Amino acid sequence: MTSAERQEMTAAERVEAVNAARHNLIQAATGLVVIGGIVFTAQGLWYTAQTLDTARKAQLTTEQGQITDRYTKAVEQLGSKTVDIRLGGIYALERLAKDSPRDHQTIYDVLTAFVVEHDPKPEPGSTNTTESLDTVAPPTTDVQGALTVIGRRNTRLDDHKPDLQTVRIPHAELSRTNLAGANLNNADLRRANLPNANLNNAQLFKTNLYEANLTDADLANANVTHADLRYADLSGADLRGVPLGDAKLSRARLALVNLFETDLSSDDLRDVDLRGANLLGANLEEADLRDTRLGSANLGRTNLRGANLRGTELGCTELGCTNLQGADLRGAHLECQEMDKSVGCTDLRGADLRGAHLNCSDNMTCTNLRGADLHGADLRGADLRGADLRGALLICADAELYWRCGDFPQPSRNIADLDGADLRGADLRGIVGMTEQDIRRQARVDSKTRF
Numbered sequence: 001m002t003s004a005e006r007q008e009m010t011a012a013e014r015v016e017a018v019n020a021a022r023h024n025l026i027q028a029a030t031g032l033v034v035i036g037g038i039v040f041t042a043q044g045l046w047y048t049a050q051t052l053d054t055a056r057k058a059q060l061t062t063e064q065g066q067i068t069d070r071y072t073k074a075v076e077q078l079g080s081k082t083v084d085i086r087l088g089g090i091y092a093l094e095r096l097a098k099d100s101p102r103d104h105q106t107i108y109d110v111l112t113a114f115v116v117e118h119d120p121k122p123e124p125g126s127t128n129t130t131e132s133l134d135t136v137a138p139p140t141t142d143v144q145g146a147l148t149v150i151g152r153r154n155t156r157l158d159d160h161k162p163d164l165q166t167v168r169i170p171h172a173e174l175s176r177t178n179l180a181g182a183n184l185n186n187a188d189l190r191r192a193n194l195p196n197a198n199l200n201n202a203q204l205f206k207t208n209l210y211e212a213n214l215t216d217a218d219l220a221n222a223n224v225t226h227a228d229l230r231y232a233d234l235s236g237a238d239l240r241g242v243p244l245g246d247a248k249l250s251r252a253r254l255a256l257v258n259l260f261e262t263d264l265s266s267d268d269l270r271d272v273d274l275r276g277a278n279l280l281g282a283n284l285e286e287a288d289l290r291d292t293r294l295g296s297a298n299l300g301r302t303n304l305r306g307a308n309l310r311g312t313e314l315g316c317t318e319l320g321c322t323n324l325q326g327a328d329l330r331g332a333h334l335e336c337q338e339m340d341k342s343v344g345c346t347d348l349r350g351a352d353l354r355g356a357h358l359n360c361s362d363n364m365t366c367t368n369l370r371g372a373d374l375h376g377a378d379l380r381g382a383d384l385r386g387a388d389l390r391g392a393l394l395i396c397a398d399a400e401l402y403w404r405c406g407d408f409p410q411p412s413r414n415i416a417d418l419d420g421a422d423l424r425g426a427d428l429r430g431i432v433g434m435t436e437q438d439i440r441r442q443a444r445v446d447s448k449t450r451f
Helices: 001-010 011-078 083-099 101-118 130-133 141-151 401-406 436-442
Strands: 336-338 341-342
Touching: 011 101, 011 436, 083 101, 083 141, 101 141
Parallel strands: none
Antiparallel strands: 336 341
C-alpha cells in the first residue's frame, strides 16, 4: 500500500488493514509449523520402519542360526552309539520339521536314509526265506521310531514321497502309517503290522509281505507286481485298481475285499480266504483255487473257465451267469451252513458248467449240490458221477434270467439241458423240474444212480 493511499484512509480503516496483515502472517507461520511437523513425523516413521526391518532381519538371522544349530545337533545325535541319544535326535528332527516347514523335505530325507542305513543287516549267507523268519529280529527302537515319525508326517509338505526301496524291516509296527506313494520296491516287510495303513499308489514291486497284517489297509492303485503276499491278512483291504496277476497270494486272507473285474487268471490261490469277497466280473481262468474259501462271495459273471476248484468252499455263493466250463469242482462244497444244518442256497442259475468235473473220483469227498439252484445251467458233458444233487432245481431258466446272463437265446423246452452229462452214482432224490425219464433220456446213469 502506497503512502498516498494510507493518507486517504481513515484511522479505523488503517487499524483494520494492520489487523488483516497480522492475521495473514499468523496463518502463514502456522502453516509452516504444521508442514514442519509432518516432515518431522514422516522422518520419524521412516526411521522407525528401518529400525524394525533391521531388527526383523536380525531376528530371522538369529532364528535361522538357531534352526541350523538344532539341525546340526540332531543330526549329530543320529550318529551316536547310544540308542537313547539317537532316538532323541529323531524326535528333535520331527519337532524341527514342524517349526521350519521350509526344511520339511530335507529332514524326512535324512530320516528315510537313517532307516535304510540302520535296518537289520542280514547274516552272512542268509536269505529272505520264510523258514528263517522266526529268527529275524524286528527293527531296533531307533529305526522303529524313525518309521513312526515318517509315517505321521504332514504329507502336504512333501516334495516327493519316501524312498524306502530294499529296506529290511520285518516285524515292523506300521499301524495307521501314511506311506501313500512310497517306494517300497524289494523291501522286506515280512510279518509287518500294517492295519489301516495308507499304501495308496505305493510301489511294492517284489516286496516281501509274507504273513504281513494288512487288514483294512488302503492299497488302491498300488503296484504289487511279483510281491509275496503268501499268508498275508488282507481282510477288508481296498484293492481297487490293483493288478494282482503276478503277486504270490497262496494261503492269503482276502475276506470281504473288493476285487471287481480283477485279473487273477492262472494265479496260485490255493487255500486263500476269499469269503464275502466281491469278484464280480473277475477273470479267474485256469486259476488254482484248491481248498480256497469262497463262501458268500459274489462270483457273478466271473470267468472260472478251466479253474481248479477241488475242495473249494462255495456255500451261499452267487454263481449266477458264471463261466465254469471245464472247471474242476470235484469235492467242492456248494451247500450253505446255517445253525449247523445244511441249507441249499448256492445260486448256479445260468452258470456254464459244460464239461465241468463234479464227480467224486480220486477218493475225494463228493461234490455237494444239495438244494443248489441250477435254473438254466448248461450241464452238457459235465461229469457228475457220485454228485449229491438231492433237492436241486433243474428246471429251465426264464427269459429274464437269460437276459441277465448275456442275451442267451430263449430256450425252447422247459427242462434243463443234461445232454451227455455223466450222472453215474449221483444222488438225484427230490430234484425239481425233471422226471427220472427225462434224465435217463439225456444223461448217462447206472444202477447206482439214485432217484
